[in-house]
Amino acid sequence: MELSTLDYTFIIVFFSIVLGIGVYVSKKSGKNSSEFFLSGRNMPWWLLGVSMVATTFSTDTPNLVTDIVRTHGVSGNWVWWAFLLTGLLTVFIYAKLWRRSNVNTDLEFYEMRYGGKPASFLRKFRAIYLGALFNIITMASVTLAAIKIGGIMLGLEPWETVVGAGLITVTFSALGGFKGVVYTDFLLFFVAMSGAIGAAYYLVNIPEVGGIEALIAHENVQGKLDIIPDFSNQNALIMLFIIPLAVQWWSSWYPGAEPGGGGYIAQRMLASKNENHAIGATFFFNIMHYALRPWPWILVALASLIVFPDVASIHEAFPNIAENKLGQDLAYSAMLTKLPSGLLGVVLASLVAAYMSTISTQLNWGSSYIVFDFYKEQINPNATEKQMVAVGRISTVVLMVLSAVLALALENALQIFEILLTFGAGTGLIFILRWFWWRINSWSEITAMFASGILSIALKTTSLGPFLFDVETGVFPDWAEYPFVVLVTTAIWLAATYMTQPESPEVLRSFYKKIQPGGPGWAKVVNEAKADGEAIAKDEKWSVPQGITAMLLGCVLIYTIMFATGYWIYGRTTPALVLTGVAIVSAFLLIKAWNRMKEDIL
Incomplete structure (x- = not known):
């Protein structure tokens, strides 16, 4: 050309x-490590949100x-569209927890x-x-x-x-x-x-x-x-739609879509002015x-x-x-x-x-x-x-x-996407639960990380993969490979969790006092601390149920906008109008839910 x-x-x-721009900000950025990696933790939501979008707008x-x-x-795009559930879980539940942690990296x-x-x-x-x-x-x-x-x-x-x-x-x-x-x-x-x-x-x-x-x-x-896979094609329906929505979004670690937030998404939440700015940035990104x-x-x-x-x-x-x-x-x-x-x-x-x-x-x-x-x-x-x-x-x-x-x-590119996806299969649930269940310990994460990696490598590089999942001769259908890795990895890290000692009361109480995650998963730690005369829980409402409600409303809003856009492009007016109406209603309900959450945070 x-x-x-x-x-x-x-x-x-x-x-x-x-x-x-790089030269202009270099002097201030080089002042200290906090400036170089987090810009002094004073970034507004709109700038961080745009940065997240730009980052994932890759070649x-x-x-x-x-x-x-x-x-x-x-419809094949459901392999990554399903990660919206992960993203909105981060928005309405984990963003404020990350900002509250005040760590330098996740x-x-x-x-x-x-x-x-x-x-x-x-x-x-x-x-x-x-x-x-x-x-x-x-x-x-x-x-x-x-x-x-x-x-x-x-x-x-x-x-x-x-x-x-x-x-x-x-x-x-x-x-x-x-x-x-x-x-x-x-x-x-x-x-x-x-x-x-x-x-x-x-x-x-x-x-x-x-x-x-x-x-x-x-x-x-x-x-x-x-936009939705053909239901008559069972294999495609399971691999491209059911598994991503039923299993993949919560079970797999993938860069930019980590369950519970992490990586460069966490870096931007940590750089935000406060908890509300962390929520606003991640929500704008997901839309x-x-x-x-x-x-x-x-x-x-x-x-x-x-x-x-x-x-x-x-x-x-x-x-x-x-x-x-x-x-x-x-x-x-x-x-x-x-x-x-x-x-x-x-x-x-x-x-x-x-x-x-x-x-x-x-x-x-x-x-x-x-x-x-x-x-x-x-x-x-x-x-x-x-x-x-x-x-x-x-x-x-x-x-x-x-x-x-x-x-x-x-x-x-698809080759790399599939490798990364399988390599982190089964670890995601830990990243979701570790904030809200006291019993998870460091050995849970270590065993999950190694189990998932070793199993994925074995399936990709040895005869074990074709033996179990070959289309014609395998023990299981080929679509079962990913759920298999998730199931085995989850069983291994759960076993390791109960076979090893829990974290010490001092570590658990210190974490709870700073983060205030709340919920029944920490009841044992809170009650034991109370019995010892140590008050580690603040008198505040547990926000997770409200966050899940907001997450579901957000999913309805964003998916209906996405589908309505597609149907307007296709010239299919009736479904486009219906979905646009659903998007408007869900936006109204989400705003109400978000305002209640902001009041709880403040």
Whole structure:
């Protein structure tokens, strides 16, 4: 593709602004570790909410959605739409608890909730396991998408894309810290949204597609339009709809959708001004992430089925793409090559924005684990603020380099999504219950983490997987693999919980006194403390039932907005009107429930 002067102007101006922000905030961000990783804990909800949305607006997300739509249809997106339940559980129950904890990272929580050497091990191990290993895999997935975009749209070699895209991102991330990430996210969000919407509108109306009506009526597309899976296809219904909604959302740890909150979502809640700002930020994120943002990507994916009906047609159009990088996810980038001058520059800038936003967040978040939870805990307990900021900047660069190297060896986005999903299967329930059940201890988490990882590896790399779940000869149907991992992992960590000693009364009482989680799961601890003459519980109403009500109303609101948007696009007026009405009613009820919750918090 040939970029015009106008295209180059958009991209150069965009890069200049982003780097300028990083340099501008670098002095204040480097003042101490709290500023570098949490921006002084004084961020407003709207800025943090936009940052969360921008972070998850990654270059690999349109590729992933395109892969899903082309392979399983629109309804295949339930594999990630189901995480809305997790997200709203975080909004209405866990956001205020995280902000109340006042920790520097969500891993520091371990030595608040648990005690002794197991808690210390858990914190340090997960600092490397998540902050380095999983973080590098996630960033490699994002960089892989950038490689495919660069290869198709600009004819770049993989290493050229990696060096070009990574150098600017790692520079402003290392300079600006968390404040630089959040400030640039605000710009990146609007650039990314403009590019995605502009691309969808133009590509649906190119001559090959012929407009929205012709798109919907095309034979390649008609079988892919259903928002709810076809009930007659039992296997697809179970794998793409029932398992995500019944099991996956609460049982699996996945970056950005951790049950009970965690990772970079927790980092933003911890950086908020107060509990209400933490709730507002996460709620805004979930509305934008699920209700509105998917449709531009879905439309481009559907249009691609007309222009590039299969992988062979993509390869024919772009013969320079390496065999190991070919896949359905390439269709999104292939469609973007049809954009005109000007809009092409905006869309390329939006894709760069998506890449930079995600990578910069992952770098700062992963670096925070390495600094607070490993370096300061394991290597240099007396580290000065200056040393911690320096290690943060060095680890930022190292993480970027390692993820770039891994990206060169990977093939497609859906492959990575499935690996990460299975790898964390069965651990999610602990992250939900550890706030509200005193009996969970550090050994619960340690055994769940290792059981899930070992079992997942065994199923993926040995004959155990095909023996149990092969479509034709396995003991169980293939859709049972994920529930199997969840069931076995859950049984193992529950057994470990009851086979090991509970946390000491001192640790449990200290945690309860600070967090005030409430509920029957802490009754034993509260009553024993009371019997010893120690009052650890404040006289406040337990907010979890009210939070669950708000969560359910929020799910109805966001899902109906998402479905109504789809039906308006499809031209199906009756269901669109009904769903819009349901969304209005649920919004009214949710506002009332939220106002009651805010009064309880205040």
